[in-house]
Amino acid sequence: MPYFLIFLFLLLPGTALAEWPSLSEEDEFFSLERASLEEALNIKTSVASRSAMSLRETPGLVTVITREEIQAMGARELKDVLRLVPEFDFGMDVQGNLGLGVRGNWANEGKVLLMWDGQTYNETLYSTIQFDRFPIDQVEEIEIIKGPGSALYGGFAELAVINIKTGSARALNGSRAYAAYGQGERAGARHYAGYAFGGVFSGTELSAKAHWGEAQRSDRRYTDFDGASSNMNGASDLRPRSLNLSAANKKSSFRLILDDYTLRARDAIDGTVLSTGSAKVQFPVVFAEARHTVYLPGLVRLEPRLSYSKAMPWLEKDEYFSYDKRTERVTAALTAFYRRSAGAEFVAGGEYFHDGVEVDAITAPASQYTGGKTRAGYDNYAFFGQGSFNGALANFIAGARYDKHSQYGASLVPRIAVTKLVDSFNFKAIYSQAFRAPAIENIRLNPDIKPETATSGELEAGYKVSETFYISANAFQTTIKNPIIFVLENGAEVYRNYDRTGTRGGGLSVKFKDGAYRADLAYQSYSARSNRVDGYKVPGRGSCLLGLPRHKLVLNSSMPLGAGLSLNPSAIYLSRRYGYAGSNSIRPFGERVIADVNLQLKDRPLARLTLNLGVKDLFNANYNYLQPYDGGHAPLPASSREIFFKAAYEF
Amino acid sequence: MNSRLRALAFLPLLLACATAASAGNTLAVLTADSGAYLEAFSAFQAAYGSEVPYFNISQETPVLPPGTETVVAFGGKAANYSYPQGVSVVYCMAPGIFVKKPPPVGKAVKISLIPEFEVIFTKLKQIQPELKRLRVFWMTPSFAAFYEPVRTIGERLGIEVTPVKVSSQEEMPTLLRDALGSADAFWLPPDPLLVTPENLMIMREFSWANAIPFYGSTKGMTKEGAAASVGVSFKDMGTAAAGAALQLNEGKVMPGLFFPADVELTLNASAAKKCRLELTPEILRQANYLFP
Numbered sequence: 001m002p003y004f005l006i007f008l009f010l011l012l013p014g015t016a017l018a019e020w021p022s023l024s025e026e027d028e029f030f031s032l033e034r035a036s037l038e039e040a041l042n043i044k045t046s047v048a049s050r051s052a053m054s055l056r057e058t059p060g061l062v063t064v065i066t067r068e069e070i071q072a073m074g075a076r077e078l079k080d081v082l083r084l085v086p087e088f089d090f091g092m093d094v095q096g097n098l099g100l101g102v103r104g105n106w107a108n109e110g111k112v113l114l115m116w117d118g119q120t121y122n123e124t125l126y127s128t129i130q131f132d133r134f135p136i137d138q139v140e141e142i143e144i145i146k147g148p149g150s151a152l153y154g155g156f157a158e159l160a161v162i163n164i165k166t167g168s169a170r171a172l173n174g175s176r177a178y179a180a181y182g183q184g185e186r187a188g189a190r191h192y193a194g195y196a197f198g199g200v201f202s203g204t205e206l207s208a209k210a211h212w213g214e215a216q217r218s219d220r221r222y223t224d225f226d227g228a229s230s231n232m233n234g235a236s237d238l239r240p241r242s243l244n245l246s247a248a249n250k251k252s253s254f255r256l257i258l259d260d261y262t263l264r265a266r267d268a269i270d271g272t273v274l275s276t277g278s279a280k281v282q283f284p285v286v287f288a289e290a291r292h293t294v295y296l297p298g299l300v301r302l303e304p305r306l307s308y309s310k311a312m313p314w315l316e317k318d319e320y321f322s323y324d325k326r327t328e329r330v331t332a333a334l335t336a337f338y339r340r341s342a343g344a345e346f347v348a349g350g351e352y353f354h355d356g357v358e359v360d361a362i363t364a365p366a367s368q369y370t371g372g373k374t375r376a377g378y379d380n381y382a383f384f385g386q387g388s389f390n391g392a393l394a395n396f397i398a399g400a401r402y403d404k405h406s407q408y409g410a411s412l413v414p415r416i417a418v419t420k421l422v423d424s425f426n427f428k429a430i431y432s433q434a435f436r437a438p439a440i441e442n443i444r445l446n447p448d449i450k451p452e453t454a455t456s457g458e459l460e461a462g463y464k465v466s467e468t469f470y471i472s473a474n475a476f477q478t479t480i481k482n483p484i485i486f487v488l489e490n491g492a493e494v495y496r497n498y499d500r501t502g503t504r505g506g507g508l509s510v511k512f513k514d515g516a517y518r519a520d521l522a523y524q525s526y527s528a529r530s531n532r533v534d535g536y537k538v539p540g541r542g543s544c545l546l547g548l549p550r551h552k553l554v555l556n557s558s559m560p561l562g563a564g565l566s567l568n569p570s571a572i573y574l575s576r577r578y579g580y581a582g583s584n585s586i587r588p589f590g591e592r593v594i595a596d597v598n599l600q601l602k603d604r605p606l607a608r609l610t611l612n613l614g615v616k617d618l619f620n621a622n623y624n625y626l627q628p629y630d631g632g633h634a635p636l637p638a639s640s641r642e643i644f645f646k647a648a649y650e651f
Numbered sequence: 652m653n654s655r656l657r658a659l660a661f662l663p664l665l666l667a668c669a670t671a672a673s674a675g676n677t678l679a680v681l682t683a684d685s686g687a688y689l690e691a692f693s694a695f696q697a698a699y700g701s702e703v704p705y706f707n708i709s710q711e712t713p714v715l716p717p718g719t720e721t722v723v724a725f726g727g728k729a730a731n732y733s734y735p736q737g738v739s740v741v742y743c744m745a746p747g748i749f750v751k752k753p754p755p756v757g758k759a760v761k762i763s764l765i766p767e768f769e770v771i772f773t774k775l776k777q778i779q780p781e782l783k784r785l786r787v788f789w790m791t792p793s794f795a796a797f798y799e800p801v802r803t804i805g806e807r808l809g810i811e812v813t814p815v816k817v818s819s820q821e822e823m824p825t826l827l828r829d830a831l832g833s834a835d836a837f838w839l840p841p842d843p844l845l846v847t848p849e850n851l852m853i854m855r856e857f858s859w860a861n862a863i864p865f866y867g868s869t870k871g872m873t874k875e876g877a878a879a880s881v882g883v884s885f886k887d888m889g890t891a892a893a894g895a896a897l898q899l900n901e902g903k904v905m906p907g908l909f910f911p912a913d914v915e916l917t918l919n920a921s922a923a924k925k926c927r928l929e930l931t932p933e934i935l936r937q938a939n940y941l942f943p
Contacts, residue, residue, distance in 0.1 A: 025885075026871030029687040029726075029744070033843035036682070036727035037747050037791060173709075250848050295853065300824075564712075607711035 074598030096265025155437025172198025271633030547628025682726025694889030
């Protein structure tokens with residue numbers, strides 16, 4: 001396979017590799033000046049339309065979180081940042097792995113697409129994401145579509161898209177080293193360190209980022225439904241390690257990511273406490289990618305891309321379970337951008353990927369293919385297109401994506417959006433369909449599984465009260481047909497399509513920013529709608545879905561205290577949730593307020609040194625992650641209050 | 652000694668100035684102490700006539716010594732810094748900046764990165780005598796202030812100047828196509844949001860393919876394929892900044908925008924040939940650089 005890839009790389013235009021002109025003083029000057037201006041002017045986002053539009057006009061309900069905000073809040077990990085998105089909340093999946101809920105819908109396994117520097121981090125066996133593996137201190141920006149994105153991004157983007165970019169070589173412009181330590185109530189909670197380097201050499205941008213970390217899920221006690229309990233302190237390790245290398249010139253870019261994430265958990269897949277110790281589950285993955293930009297004589301911009309990933313998700317080789325499956329995905333894609341006029345723009349493209357899996361003989365029989373088969377492969381072809389038309393009346397965006405999979409057939413999902421900016425007001429109306437593609441293991445366990453499809457309507461209205469004050473309101477309705485649901489039946493994994501589920505709801509947001517003062521207050525609520533999945537229901541509470549709070553209020557703020565010193569408090573209010581308290585027994589879990597506070601000191605006592613000292617979960621909320629489906633897992637305790645210290649130095 | 656060697660020769664002195672931060676009434680703040688910023692600062696230092704301490708704002712926060720009366724800011728990041736009230740500021744090499752809390756009128760002066768428009772358009776007419784319709788592309792909001800001046804001056808010289816606002820870089824190919832048949836040439840000011848390697852390549856390819864001259868405003872643009880550029884060198888910007896600082900220190904009221912007198916004319920012979928321009932001996936004599 002690698003030889004095939006080398007052959008394909010050689011087919012790329014030779015000039016792309018031959019012409020690497022030197023970076024002149026003038027190039028550097030304009031680049032630095034551009035960065036200053038872009039910072040002073042508007043933030044541009046590209047995720048919802050795949051071309052640059054301002055946040056208020058982009059055809060999606062989009063949140064952009066910058067590096068400055070991430071550092072000011074003293075974020076320890078990606079979950080700290082995502083929890084401040086009012087539409088998101090975390091729930092318990094299996095074996096110590098957490099999943100995401102979006103607008104009240106359980107979105108684990110292939111319903112949220114997460115991209116890290118353009119690489120899809122949903123593993124291809126179950127389509128899950130391991131949210132604890134990402135080095136938050138390397139992040140430059142996070143763009144989130146809080147709604148379906150399949151029309152452009154395909155079968156993982158059914159309910160949301162999280163697009164994370166790390167610092168580019170130009171942004172780094174040198175080295176950055178960081179280290180952090182967190183102390184919980186009962187034990188050390190985490191320690192990690194990292195180093196990032198970036199620079200421009202003879203016109204080539206080079207960057208290298210390394211991260212090493214150790215943390216634990218919790219220092220509290222976990223008790224399963226049978227009454228067995230274990231101390232998670234020292235038995236719920238989370239160990240991310242990664243190396244991210246990139247090289248880019250004016251037209252081409254290359255990236256290589258080596259990422260090895262391991263967790264240890266004493267709760268088995270059915271939630272029972274493992275009697276003799278913790279299971280070790282690994283998620284090693286390698287990504288390699290080459291991209292190129294071609295300008296055609298007709299001034300159309302083409303972006304071909306070739307990607308390869310190899311992974312061993314859920315790798316486990318211990319006395320509790322044996323699971324060794326190696327996956328590969330090869331992706332070839334071509335996207336074209338064409339601006340017909342100032343008022344019309346088009347994006348179109350095609351994508352092919354091949355998913356392969358090889359099952360090692362040590363894998364438990366229940367996880368093997370029947371008939372002695374040890375390999376499987378699937379092909380997927382996709383074509384997508386979107387047109388944007390900026391008229392005097394409004395901006396219109398229409399697009400669709402067609403996928404054809406060798407196993408489960410075809411999916412066609414359209415998207416239509418209307419956005420309008422009138423002086424200080426902005427309006428958005430979006431209708432879209434999306435789908436969740438069955439993953440390799442879904443297909444193995446149920447060859448007749450079908451993709452689930454979501455239909456969503458979203459509205460947003462915003463008003464810029466002043467240069468410092470902005471308010472907005474949103475409403476949504478999401479219906480999911482043929483939802484793919486995971487259940488355990490007699491200890492065995494089962495995936496089935498159910499009838500339908502969904503939610504409707506809305507929210508309000510107030511943003512204030514004046515110089516160094518910033519405050520964001522957001523509220524989001526959902527109500528179950530059309531839910532016919534018994535495993536998600538809360539008896540007697542038709543508006544609620546299992547595990548996820550109906551109401552969420554988020555505050556994130558920052559205020560200067562003096563030269564280089566700022567205070568950054570944040571708080572999350574979660575309304576009552578419902579979860580299993582035993583077999584067939586659902587009970588309420590009370591409201592929670594989780595408050596954090598972080599002090600940040602910049603450029604003191606040394607220039608380019610940033611220090612953070614914070615307290616996470618200031619009031620020790622005793623929060624638990626609930627399982628939002630009937631998987632037999634008792635609530636998993638989150639970590640206790642944590643004092644967190646971080647230092648970062650640029651040189 | 653060329654400007655780069657001169658800059659290097661000054662380096663130990665500059666480093667001493669930066670660390671000592673000796674008392675004096677002028678302070679320089681650089682966006683970066685390398686490349687074009689250092690070249691301009693070196694020229695500033697030579698023209699100013701005495702040591703001026705400086706800070707590199709990318710690495711440290713500027714601390715104004717007591718008695719500082721004038722700050723010379725090189726680059727947009729340095730220009731955007733909030734200097735204390737009462738301090739005069741010279742903005743140099745900061746295209747497109749808009750300062751939220753500027754000093755009072757007369758206490759701030761921006762050194763233009765280009766000569767006066769009349770000088771530019773006169774030179775372009777010398778290069779292309781039949782030039783009658785000129786498109787000017789811009790994106791940075793502060794360039795809107797030049798909308799009317801360029802049209803007025805162009806009209807005086809017999810050139811219909813059409814400023815075109817670019818909303819996003821992806822719009823450039825379409826805007827260039829729209830100019831076919833309605834423009835004799837197009838000009839790119841030193842707008843950082845538009846001066847990107849990609850845009851310069853697009854403009855060059857369009858210009859050469861359609862024989863419509865692309866005029867720039869810096870030597871680098873000429874090197875990248877503009878037929879000609881009429882601009883100001885970084886060295887001359889620094890020299891002009893020194894003159895402005897000295898005048899402000901003497902208490903003189905300066906205009907808000909100061910155009911350096913020295914003009915840098917650069918030509919690209921290949922581009923001129925592609926665009927069917929004949930470079931006369933007179934224009935070749937005036938040129939500071941001729942790229943093959």
